Every structure is written in structure tokens, then in C-alpha cells.
Amino acid sequence: MAELITIDDPDDPRLSDYANLTDVELRRRREPAEGLFIAEGEKVVRRAVQTGYETRSMMLSPKWVDAMRDVIDALPAPVYVVSFELAEQVTGYHVHRGALAAMRRKSLPDAAGILATARRVAVLETVNDHTNVGAVFRSAAALGMDAVLLSPDCADPLYRRSVKVSMGAVFNVPYARLADWPHDLEEVRAAGFTLVALTPAADAVPITEAAPQRLPRVALLLGTEGAGLSARALRAADQRVRIPMSNGVDSLNVGAAAAVAFYAVATAPAAG
Amino acid sequence: MAELITIDDPDDPRLSDYANLTDVELRRRREPAEGLFIAEGEKVVRRAVQTGYETRSMMLSPKWVDAMRDVIDALPAPVYVVSFELAEQVTGYHVHRGALAAMRRKSLPDAAGILATARRVAVLETVNDHTNVGAVFRSAAALGMDAVLLSPDCADPLYRRSVKVSMGAVFNVPYARLADWPHDLEEVRAAGFTLVALTPAADAVPITEAAPQRLPRVALLLGTEGAGLSARALRAADQRVRIPMSNGVDSLNVGAAAAVAFYAVATAPAAG
Structure with a gap:
């Protein structure tokens, strides 16, 4: 079961996977290089997990903790609970879907x-x-x-x-x-x-x-x-x-x- | 032929058709009420004119004046020439297509x-x-x-x-x-x-x-x-x-x- 960790510092390094999500150029370089991608929204996060992608962490606003409880319970990765405002500060946008997950890429088939x-x-x-x-x-x-x-x-x-x-x-x-x-x-x-x-x-x-x-x-x-x-x-x-x-x-x-x-x-x- | 008018004051009332284009709620109320809509980009502006919509005005950054010369020459409406920065101040976004036109709606057929x-x-x-x-x-x-x-x-x-x-x-x-x-x-x-x-x-x-x-x-x-x-x-x-x-x-x-x-x-x- 995942550990729920409340974070209130936007510069906390544990949130670095979610930093500057609106900077397309930065993310385009960074994500493949680090073997990382971001899933956004409850439905998409669930599908990523169901299809076998490994979760590095999740970042949720408090109201999503209950909705995602079953996913959290089965997750061997930390879940960062952050305020709506903090999510916006870290990512650079209004995260209206409230649930983000940093996932590990798989190697592509040939x-x-x-x-x-x-x-x-x-x-x-x-x-x-x-x-x-x-x-x-x-x-x-x-x-x-x-x-x-x-x-x-x-x-x-x-x-x-x-x-x-x-x-x-x-x-x-x-x-x-x-x-x-x-x-x-x-x-x-x-x-x-x-x-x-x-x-x-x-x-x-x-x-x-x-x-x-x-x-x-x-x-x-x-x-x-x-x-x-x-x-x-x-x-x-x-x-x-x-x-x-x-x-x-x-x-x-x-x-x-x-x-x-x-x-x-x-x-x-x-x-x- | 259209009059070319250079404007450098973002609050000039002649630009009011183009104000706050990113405020969806405002524009959604305002445009039908005023019988107005905005065409954006050279291709779309040309199509609006060709299909018989009446132009209230155009707002161009200087580099678009030459590209749109034939449209301007045939236009019985003012053309406001504004800097890229002013266009951004007025509209609220980065107008990378550089050519906007305020057009008059037609009454819809039944x-x-x-x-x-x-x-x-x-x-x-x-x-x-x-x-x-x-x-x-x-x-x-x-x-x-x-x-x-x-x-x-x-x-x-x-x-x-x-x-x-x-x-x-x-x-x-x-x-x-x-x-x-x-x-x-x-x-x-x-x-x-x-x-x-x-x-x-x-x-x-x-x-x-x-x-x-x-x-x-x-x-x-x-x-x-x-x-x-x-x-x-x-x-x-x-x-x-x-x-x-x-x-x-x-x-x-x-x-x-x-x-x-x-x-x-x-x-x-x-x-x-």
C-alpha cells in the first residue's frame, strides 16, 4: 500500500517529476531521457496502471484521495497529497483534473x-x-x-x-x-x-x-x-x-x- | 480601399472588438449580442471575406500588411496596424498568426x-x-x-x-x-x-x-x-x-x- 505524504513546499525535490509541465520543450527533452511520463486525470491514471505501467509516484489534491483509494491501496509507490494551489505552483497550470501520476516508460518493442x-x-x-x-x-x-x-x-x-x-x-x-x-x-x-x-x-x-x-x-x-x-x-x-x-x-x-x-x-x- | 491606421494605445476604443479574446465567457456573451465574430489567421480571414461576410475592421501586425494587401485594397473598412506587443496586450494572448478581423454576423437561415x-x-x-x-x-x-x-x-x-x-x-x-x-x-x-x-x-x-x-x-x-x-x-x-x-x-x-x-x-x- 502506498504511503500518503502531505507536501506543502513547492520546491520539495520529491515533486520534481511534476515541475514545469507547461514547458513543452523542457518536458519533451526531459521525459524520454529520464524514462518518465505523466498521466493526468483519474481515468487515464487508472488505465496506465491497469496496462502495466509502473508508477513512480502520484500527486493528488486531497479530494482525489478517496476517489483513487483502490489504486492507492495497491500501489508500491509514494502518493503526494498537495493543495490545489501547490499543484498549480509546481506544474505551472490549473490542474483541474486533480490527479497526476509520474509513470515509468517501458522499452518500446521493435x-x-x-x-x-x-x-x-x-x-x-x-x-x-x-x-x-x-x-x-x-x-x-x-x-x-x-x-x-x-x-x-x-x-x-x-x-x-x-x-x-x-x-x-x-x-x-x-x-x-x-x-x-x-x-x-x-x-x-x-x-x-x-x-x-x-x-x-x-x-x-x-x-x-x-x-x-x-x-x-x-x-x-x-x-x-x-x-x-x-x-x-x-x-x-x-x-x-x-x-x-x-x-x-x-x-x-x-x-x-x-x-x-x-x-x-x-x-x-x-x-x- | 481600406484606411491604414496605426494605433499604439491598447485602450483605443477602435480596438474594442479585439479586447480580451481569451475571456471565453465574456466573448460568448458579447459576440452574438453585438453581431460580431473574430476571424484569425490569413487563410481564415480570406475565407470569411470570400464567403461574403462583411468586415467591421482588421487588426494586423505590420508584417501582415503586405501579405494581405489585396484584401486590404478591396476592403471598405478600417485596418488597424498594431505592434505584436500591442496585439498581445489588447487580446490577452500571443497572436502568432498576426492577422485578426472583426466580422459582422449574418442572420441565420431557418x-x-x-x-x-x-x-x-x-x-x-x-x-x-x-x-x-x-x-x-x-x-x-x-x-x-x-x-x-x-x-x-x-x-x-x-x-x-x-x-x-x-x-x-x-x-x-x-x-x-x-x-x-x-x-x-x-x-x-x-x-x-x-x-x-x-x-x-x-x-x-x-x-x-x-x-x-x-x-x-x-x-x-x-x-x-x-x-x-x-x-x-x-x-x-x-x-x-x-x-x-x-x-x-x-x-x-x-x-x-x-x-x-x-x-x-x-x-x-x-x-x-
């Missing part, structure tokens, strides 16, 4: 391990916005994607904002980084996957015609908001498909495009 | 007018988050929805954040408010629409089986994140359909669910 068993994977190129990464993971979990592969410059799925937007789906959907981009896409193809690139280009095949749901193993390549997939990634793909769109509209948000593509690849639709 | 010509409409109940409203409009524009109808408690599509997330789609997709909820859904049905309610409920018909793309006129009912559609709205619907989801995942984000549903209703898929 892509080969994931590709050996998956049938539907999303491959993200340069999706460097934490909200978009979280949204893609949430939809991937809901719509039956088996895994996510990330180009080296994608945002961190375990960054606080990604975790929150994903509603904890980043804990459930296996993911790996491809180190050599786009060269490592060859590894995906060699594992039996058809590489299907999503693009708004007018000469791409409508996804309804391409019918990726019929393929035994599909890797859906999704690019960043705005620029889309790079020319190199498009060249590396087996097919270029597009979501049919209305005249004059350039594109969907990457989260919306991912949801539609995941649905299309998951679903054997009734005849139209 | 639902009857929209329903007379539309074939696919989205009906939102209690979607009170500006980001979600913006995301729904962006997907609606891209995926061929003809219009959006809003329950009385939905967030304002012309609030700055909705406009921005929609990428200006709120200017292109006609929308109306249903005043008497859910009673006015009868008006939608009377106009020849089948009311299709989206719900994660396990006993709803999978959307692939329901095949809403075959219906001549479809109104897709979408509820808020979390609670989903109210029992009253579900009762008012002709069909309850669900997006097939993986075990153990409760739901998609409302923006993702909307994108999938709009795609499903727009698309006559190839046989699976």
Missing part, C-alpha cells in the same frame, strides 16, 4: 515484433502535433488497428497531451519507431504488408475503389496536417488512395482522415 | 429553408465544445454534408476557436439552430429526412448494415462527447446505428465519429 502478428497498422510520417498523435491512437484503438509505427520525427505518444487526447489508448495500442525513414518501410513490406498511402491528390484511387479491407495485411501511411506525406514516402508506397472529398475543400484534419481510413480498412461494407 | 434543398444534414445535440464543433464542420465540408443543424445548447460555430479549427468551413456549410429541442426534429422528418442516431449502444445496428448512403435524405444525429445523445433524442430517431468498435473501447471522439459517419453516408462502397 517494429519486427509488431509486424509479425499485426494485420492492420497505421504508419505516421512527421505527425508532430501531440493532439493529432493522441487522436490517431484513440481512433486506432476504437477502430481495430493493431499497431502504430512512427517516423523518427513524430511527436511522443506518451507526452501528457497525447496521452490525454488518446484517453489512454496509447497504453493499449502497441507502437514502435522506424529508425531509418523511409527506408524501413521496406521492412514493413517484407513482412507481408501492402503499403497504402493516404493522399488528397486527385489522381489517387478513391479508397472505396481500392477496397483496402480486402487486403490480408495493410499498412496505412498517413502524413502530417498540411503538407501530407513526403514525396519519398509516397514513392515507397504500393498504392496511393484518397478519401473522396467535396469540391474546393483541400483536406481533412489528420485525425479525421485517420478515423475514416481506419474505418474503411476495418469494414467489409454492404454492397452500395 | 431550418425549413435548409431542409428544402439539403439531402444530407448533421444534427448536433449539446456539442458544447468549440473545438469539436469546428472539427465537425470541417469534416462536414470535406465529406459532402449539405448542412448542420444545432440543438439550442451547442457551442457557437462562429466563436474564434470553432472558426479556426474548422479552417473556415463554418462559412461554407449552412447551419441553423433548432429552437425547440427535440421537438423540432419532427420538422426534419416532415421534410422527408430519415433520422439516424449515432450511438455506441451494443444493440444499435452497425452503420455498415444500416447503409444510410442508400437513403434519399438523411439526418445524422450526433451527441456530445461522453454522454452521447439524450434518451429523448434517441427516442425521436427513426434508426439507431453504431460504428463497429473494438472490444473494450467505449467511444470515438465526436469529431472522429462524425467523420466516419459522414463518410459512410456519402459513400456507396464497393462490395466487401
Whole structure:
């Protein structure tokens, strides 16, 4: 059972995992280097614990101690009880969800391990916005994607904002980084996957015609908001498909495009 | 041609349209009451002008004057040129897009007018988050929805954040408010629409089986994140359909669910 420790000094070193949470650049460097990530909110903290992440500590405002009692009772890590004001001083923001946990990262699987068993994977190129990464993971979990592969410059799925937007789906959907981009896409193809690139280009095949749901193993390549997939990634793909769109509209948000593509690849639709 | 007026006093009353943009509650009351909304960023401002909204004024930092020269030349409204720092003082935030316009609202069409010509409409109940409203409009524009109808408690599509997330789609997709909820859904049905309610409920018909793309006129009912559609709205619907989801995942984000549903209703898929 966890030890409950009341802290009233914002500079107490035991709270250092929670310091300056709004400094994106600082946290982006610090968290992977220290093998740390932050889970925020009761639901997300519970999911992190349930999916086997090890807790370094929790930081709760007093009213959350009762709500999280069962988690606390099973926790072999300290729980710091702090006032609402202190939480704000330490983190730099208004912690309206009141429950934070500092968790230990696991080592990521390699892509080969994931590709050996998956049938539907999303491959993200340069999706460097934490909200978009979280949204893609949430939809991937809901719509039956088996895994996510990330180009080296994608945002961190375990960054606080990604975790929150994903509603904890980043804990459930296996993911790996491809180190050599786009060269490592060859590894995906060699594992039996058809590489299907999503693009708004007018000469791409409508996804309804391409019918990726019929393929035994599909890797859906999704690019960043705005620029889309790079020319190199498009060249590396087996097919270029597009979501049919209305005249004059350039594109969907990457989260919306991912949801539609995941649905299309998951679903054997009734005849139209 | 617009008059260029340099202002260096943050309390200059000519800038009052732009004051305290980060005070959501204040702006939520003030903007509809004054028939005002704010467009932010070059692309969004251009779309607002192109789609026929009248400009009350623009507020630009000096470097945007050249980029927006063609808009300024055609504008019968004052353009206030302010320093980056002054823009921040007035609005309360770091205006990194550098171009703001105060626009005049148009009177909304009534639902009857929209329903007379539309074939696919989205009906939102209690979607009170500006980001979600913006995301729904962006997907609606891209995926061929003809219009959006809003329950009385939905967030304002012309609030700055909705406009921005929609990428200006709120200017292109006609929308109306249903005043008497859910009673006015009868008006939608009377106009020849089948009311299709989206719900994660396990006993709803999978959307692939329901095949809403075959219906001549479809109104897709979408509820808020979390609670989903109210029992009253579900009762008012002709069909309850669900997006097939993986075990153990409760739901998609409302923006993702909307994108999938709009795609499903727009698309006559190839046989699976």
C-alpha cells in the first residue's frame, strides 16, 4: 500500500517529476531521457496502471484521495497529497483534473515484433502535433488497428497531451519507431504488408475503389496536417488512395482522415 | 480601399472588438449580442471575406500588411496596424498568426429553408465544445454534408476557436439552430429526412448494415462527447446505428465519429 505524504513546499525535490509541465520543450527533452511520463486525470491514471505501467509516484489534491483509494491501496509507490494551489505552483497550470501520476516508460518493442502478428497498422510520417498523435491512437484503438509505427520525427505518444487526447489508448495500442525513414518501410513490406498511402491528390484511387479491407495485411501511411506525406514516402508506397472529398475543400484534419481510413480498412461494407 | 491606421494605445476604443479574446465567457456573451465574430489567421480571414461576410475592421501586425494587401485594397473598412506587443496586450494572448478581423454576423437561415434543398444534414445535440464543433464542420465540408443543424445548447460555430479549427468551413456549410429541442426534429422528418442516431449502444445496428448512403435524405444525429445523445433524442430517431468498435473501447471522439459517419453516408462502397 502506498504511503500518503502531505507536501506543502513547492520546491520539495520529491515533486520534481511534476515541475514545469507547461514547458513543452523542457518536458519533451526531459521525459524520454529520464524514462518518465505523466498521466493526468483519474481515468487515464487508472488505465496506465491497469496496462502495466509502473508508477513512480502520484500527486493528488486531497479530494482525489478517496476517489483513487483502490489504486492507492495497491500501489508500491509514494502518493503526494498537495493543495490545489501547490499543484498549480509546481506544474505551472490549473490542474483541474486533480490527479497526476509520474509513470515509468517501458522499452518500446521493435517494429519486427509488431509486424509479425499485426494485420492492420497505421504508419505516421512527421505527425508532430501531440493532439493529432493522441487522436490517431484513440481512433486506432476504437477502430481495430493493431499497431502504430512512427517516423523518427513524430511527436511522443506518451507526452501528457497525447496521452490525454488518446484517453489512454496509447497504453493499449502497441507502437514502435522506424529508425531509418523511409527506408524501413521496406521492412514493413517484407513482412507481408501492402503499403497504402493516404493522399488528397486527385489522381489517387478513391479508397472505396481500392477496397483496402480486402487486403490480408495493410499498412496505412498517413502524413502530417498540411503538407501530407513526403514525396519519398509516397514513392515507397504500393498504392496511393484518397478519401473522396467535396469540391474546393483541400483536406481533412489528420485525425479525421485517420478515423475514416481506419474505418474503411476495418469494414467489409454492404454492397452500395 | 481600406484606411491604414496605426494605433499604439491598447485602450483605443477602435480596438474594442479585439479586447480580451481569451475571456471565453465574456466573448460568448458579447459576440452574438453585438453581431460580431473574430476571424484569425490569413487563410481564415480570406475565407470569411470570400464567403461574403462583411468586415467591421482588421487588426494586423505590420508584417501582415503586405501579405494581405489585396484584401486590404478591396476592403471598405478600417485596418488597424498594431505592434505584436500591442496585439498581445489588447487580446490577452500571443497572436502568432498576426492577422485578426472583426466580422459582422449574418442572420441565420431557418431550418425549413435548409431542409428544402439539403439531402444530407448533421444534427448536433449539446456539442458544447468549440473545438469539436469546428472539427465537425470541417469534416462536414470535406465529406459532402449539405448542412448542420444545432440543438439550442451547442457551442457557437462562429466563436474564434470553432472558426479556426474548422479552417473556415463554418462559412461554407449552412447551419441553423433548432429552437425547440427535440421537438423540432419532427420538422426534419416532415421534410422527408430519415433520422439516424449515432450511438455506441451494443444493440444499435452497425452503420455498415444500416447503409444510410442508400437513403434519399438523411439526418445524422450526433451527441456530445461522453454522454452521447439524450434518451429523448434517441427516442425521436427513426434508426439507431453504431460504428463497429473494438472490444473494450467505449467511444470515438465526436469529431472522429462524425467523420466516419459522414463518410459512410456519402459513400456507396464497393462490395466487401
